[in-house]
Amino acid sequence: MTEPAPAIHLSVDDGIATLLLDRPDVRNAIDDAMRAQMIAALERVAADDAIRALVISGRGSAFCAGGDIRGMRARLDAPADQVAVNGWKRQQNTHRAVSLLHAMGKPTIAAVNGAAAGLGCDIALCCDVIIAAEPAHFTMSFLQRGLIPDGGGMYFLPRRVGLARAKDLVFSGRRVGAAEALAIGMVERVAPLEDLLPQAQAWARDLSTGSAPALAFAKATLDRSLESSFEQVMAIGSQSQAICYTTAEHRAAVTAFLDKGARK
Structure with missing residues (x-):
């Protein structure tokens, strides 16, 4: 074929x-x-x-x-x-x-x-x-x-x-x-x-310059926001944020910010 x-x-x-x-x-x-x-x-x-x-x-x-x-x-x-x-x-x-x-x-x-x-x-x-x-x-x-x-x-x-x-x-x-x-x-x-x-x-x-995992979570939450209550959006956000805390992107961003402050 x-x-x-x-x-x-x-x-x-x-x-x-x-x-x-x-x-x-x-x-x-x-x-x-x-x-x-x-x-x-x-x-x-x-x-x-x-x-x-x-x-x-x-x-x-x-x-x-x-x-x-x-x-x-x-x-x-x-x-x-x-x-x-x-x-x-x-x-x-x-x-x-x-x-x-x-x-x-x-x-x-x-x-x-x-x-x-x-x-x-x-x-x-x-x-x-x-x-x-x-x-x-x-x-x-x-x-x-x-x-x-x-x-x-x-x-x-x-x-x-x-x-x-x-x-x-x-x-x-x-x-x-x-x-x-x-x-x-x-x-x-x-x-x-x-x-x-x-x-x-x-x-x-x-x-797309920010953290890829955080962006994916933010997009998914925003896409559900019009059909969700305030409490539901906050609950989804809490779960997503907890995962973001564990990512390499978050760790690198916090470390870079603190290192920059220490050098001033």
Whole structure:
């Protein structure tokens, strides 16, 4: 059997991984092969302690145009009694990819270089922070295909822009440019297109200079904070802090601080 063409390009430089969605001829639309390759790349990043942060972007003019329409046609052409189970299997892989990005114990940055539509918008939203190129735009285009957001957008979007605005964007499927996305809190930064990846990679370095274990604990706690009570967050924090006390990073930081004070 012929191996599918590489649809994901992963590189690592000085501890910063850059994952490029690499089907520019179809605006980086995601098919089953690309989804599997993305999962494998994200698992590699998550397992490699030498990688401190991840930047995800798209090759060509788009970030990601969403799910591959040709794959949708093939799904509809399947026997009626297989449509639901095939869709369920595909959903499991989509959720695996999104979960790997969301739960990764290191910073994730979406560098949105162009259109982020449908599932592409979901993928950007599930990253910790988003930097958009000036020409970029976002659209929750699912309802226009008779579908609902299925890649985490209905969870992440209200947490970024509020419930009513999220309903506006999902119900209408309207296009949101980079400037509006910044104004409503959908993204954190906007950059010139030619400087997008360098700025994203520099930001990744800034976000990952501290203790890797402490950062992972902080991220995991913050990600649960909106669904947790004050007491629950404090309890999670107490357990995480107790572990941080035992790490080499904490010991080295305290020793370096005290040694610096002693030399003054």
